[in-house]
Amino acid sequence: MTKLMTIVIENAGAEKGYLLLKQQGEWQIAASGTIDSDAVKVREAIPIQTFSKPILSNAIIDYVVRTKDSVVLSDAANAGNFTRDSYIHQQQAKSILSFPLLNQGKLIGIVYLENNLTTGAFTPERMEVLNLLSSQAAISIENATLYNTLEQKVAERTQELSQALKDLKATQKQLVESEKMAALGGLVAGVAHEINTPVGTSITVASTLADETRLFVTAVEQGQLKRSVLNNYLEIAKESTDLILSNLNRAGELVQSFKQVAVDQTSLEHRTFLVKQYLEEIVTSLTPKLKQASQTLTVTGDETVTINSYPGALAQIFTNLVMNSLTHAYQLHESGQLRIQVRREGEVL
The missing domain is CATH 3.30.565.10 (Histidine kinase-like ATPase, C-terminal domain)
Structure with a gap:
């Protein structure tokens, strides 16, 4: 766009010029330049309706968009079809040239040029040069637009893939955690099932020992303790304590082994x-x-x-x-x- 505007302004004999492109459904100024400045301003596109004070003739732009024909005015304020246009009247505009950039009949952009220093600035010879430039300019701008769109789509797709990868990693992490929790759930069920037997046995034996102990205490208190009762109680107490210790030791071993397996599965x-x-x-x-x-x-x-x-x-x-x-x-x-x-x-x- 910089090269296009520089070449057009220099070859057309314009005092200032604008390049308009259609973006987001409306025509916007994408570049501007003046003959007394070496720098062409390529800016973020600005809709022409947003300017509080018009900088060009909207009526001429509308005409070019509608007809896809060029507009050449030698003395815009005093002759031609746009003498009543508010911008032309206020600026007392002189030479105006606006022509479409077409590629295979498709309107790609619009060039708007002015020279308010002299009338008849845009001669047929200069128009011939601009006609030669316009078709190539249209192709270049469309290619650049397509390339920019492609870059934008690639960037968007890259962002989408990056987000998808993050989501996948998060999902993977959740699945791993879920798998660990499922494994621990099965482990807990195994612990409950296996420990239930030794603990249940210990409770039963302890209950039996408690009953025998109450009977033994009652016999002692009533003075009815006999050697046979004493021997029977001692035998039951020994067997009971052996069973209780054996089963509780088994439960302890199971807890320890399950604990180690649980640690292994989560680390x-x-x-x-x-x-x-x-x-x-x-x-x-x-x-x-x-x-x-x-x-x-x-x-x-x-x-x-x-x-x-x-x-x-x-x-x-x-x-x-x-x-x-x-x-x-x-x-x-x-x-x-x-x-x-x-x-x-x-x-x-």
Whole structure:
């Protein structure tokens, strides 16, 4: 646009000139220049109606838009069809030239030129030069507009893809968190199921011991304590305390193993662990699912095999393998047995 306006003003003999382009449904001034200034102003397009004081003849612009013909006025204020135009009358305009920039019949832009220093400034010779320039100018402007539009679309698409990538990463993070929470939910169910047995047994035995203790205390208070009652109570107390301690120790071990599996599934800790023992702990957490599916799962093999890796990843893989087997390897209510064997073959587990 800078080159176009410079060439047109110089070759036409204009005092000032404007280039108008249609943007957002209205004609706007995209560039302007004067003969006494070396710089052509390429600006953000401004609608011609927004100027408080007109800087060109809107009537002439409307005519060029409507007819796609050029307007050449040698003495605009005193001759021609636009003598009553308010801008021309106020400015006492002299030479005015406005011509369309057409490409294959499509109106691309409008050039508006004025020379208020002399009449008849836009001669036929100069018009011939401008006609030669106009078609090439129209093509150049359209290409530039298309290129600018393409750049804008690429920028918009890049922004959309960038936002989509952010959304995808956020969704991925949510899915990972959901997967972790689902794994923990299954783990909690396994904990509740497995701990229920030793804790329930301990409660039953403790209740029995409490009843026997009340009877023993009553016998002592009433002076009816016999050796047989004492021996019977001592025997029950010993068996009860042994059972309570055994079951509570089992519950404690289960809690500890479940706690370790839970930590592994929610973190990326890298450590050395016994493979078979760790798999057995995971199997325990899967017991409710196995019972619902009428399946049994056993882990056999070398107790001493250790690996230095990510136990949480192994737990996830092992759990997915078992759950997929339960879902796809058996018909509904069909019983079966899954076996996992841990062994070392050379340097490979």
